Amino acid sequence: MTTIAQTSIEADPKVPVIRLSRDFEATPEQLFRAHTDPVLFARWVGPDAMTTRIEHWDATSGGSWRYVSVRDGTEYGFHGCFHEVRPDRIVQTFTYDGDPDGVSLATMWFEDLGGGRTRLRSQSLVDSFEARDSWLRSGMEVGVDQGYAKLERMIHDGTV
Amino acid sequence: MTTIAQTSIEADPKVPVIRLSRDFEATPEQLFRAHTDPVLFARWVGPDAMTTRIEHWDATSGGSWRYVSVRDGTEYGFHGCFHEVRPDRIVQTFTYDGDPDGVSLATMWFEDLGGGRTRLRSQSLVDSFEARDSWLRSGMEVGVDQGYAKLERMIHDGTV
Numbered sequence: 001m002t003t004i005a006q007t008s009i010e011a012d013p014k015v016p017v018i019r020l021s022r023d024f025e026a027t028p029e030q031l032f033r034a035h036t037d038p039v040l041f042a043r044w045v046g047p048d049a050m051t052t053r054i055e056h057w058d059a060t061s062g063g064s065w066r067y068v069s070v071r072d073g074t075e076y077g078f079h080g081c082f083h084e085v086r087p088d089r090i091v092q093t094f095t096y097d098g099d100p101d102g103v104s105l106a107t108m109w110f111e112d113l114g115g116g117r118t119r120l121r122s123q124s125l126v127d128s129f130e131a132r133d134s135w136l137r138s139g140m141e142v143g144v145d146q147g148y149a150k151l152e153r154m155i156h157d158g159t160v
Numbered sequence: 161m162t163t164i165a166q167t168s169i170e171a172d173p174k175v176p177v178i179r180l181s182r183d184f185e186a187t188p189e190q191l192f193r194a195h196t197d198p199v200l201f202a203r204w205v206g207p208d209a210m211t212t213r214i215e216h217w218d219a220t221s222g223g224s225w226r227y228v229s230v231r232d233g234t235e236y237g238f239h240g241c242f243h244e245v246r247p248d249r250i251v252q253t254f255t256y257d258g259d260p261d262g263v264s265l266a267t268m269w270f271e272d273l274g275g276g277r278t279r280l281r282s283q284s285l286v287d288s289f290e291a292r293d294s295w296l297r298s299g300m301e302v303g304v305d306q307g308y309a310k311l312e313r314m315i316h317d318g319t320v
Contacts, residue, residue: 015176017287062216062224062241081222081241083253083263091263093243093253103243103251105265105285125265127177127285 007145016132020122022148026155028110028118034160044151047143061085167305176292180282182308186315188270188278192247194320204310207303221245
């Protein structure tokens, strides 16, 4: 397990899964909103050096999504469908345009810790350890951690 | 690996995946149609003792689906979203209503073997070996094999 700033990142030894966990000073409802409202989501997702443009967003069970992140004029597209969107859990698929045959199944849980705190847990499942480990080697944890730090600032300043 | 009639079924030893394979005397286009046209799909999917009613069906990338299979008056519902629907590959999520938190990521490939024959390969990925093995123990291979036999008859009689 690696802990980068506030986010713990774990590669399961038995199944090709990456797990993340981070506690927020926010209610489950606030974290749910931050993950389903496209305007809010675009403001925090990804590393600091990227800006994100939502191209399609229907955060409901059976809906789908697509966004493009831009760094120094280079565009990186991502898309998937929402299998289930409910207050305590979001399940969605995820593909990066640069690897169009690669698909991961991502699950996110919002666990109420009481006292206005919530643990965000997430899991990404792929079909091989090679694919999982190449994700880990891509430096994804930096973008994840910077994204969550932005989300934290939005919670603190009352935007979410 | 088990081969039930014409369908080979394999549990991967390293990742929680079930793989199926079966060759059909049909073109990739026919198999694609059989998996995307709701009227055709409802006629062949599942074991002989069940009938299937499509409740929602949008077999496009980013669409979603829901059907109910009925045996002796008991209903079994299934639903998911279509991550990608393209002529050679369909990727979708799958949940059985009776296990609402269980989600699998299913991928299907239509491989042209030439001469009007196509290999249908499919893979179901879940996040634990326990979940995978309980699927295998459920007798799913009987329903899968009977379903494919029905599809074969529909191909032979020109319905697909």
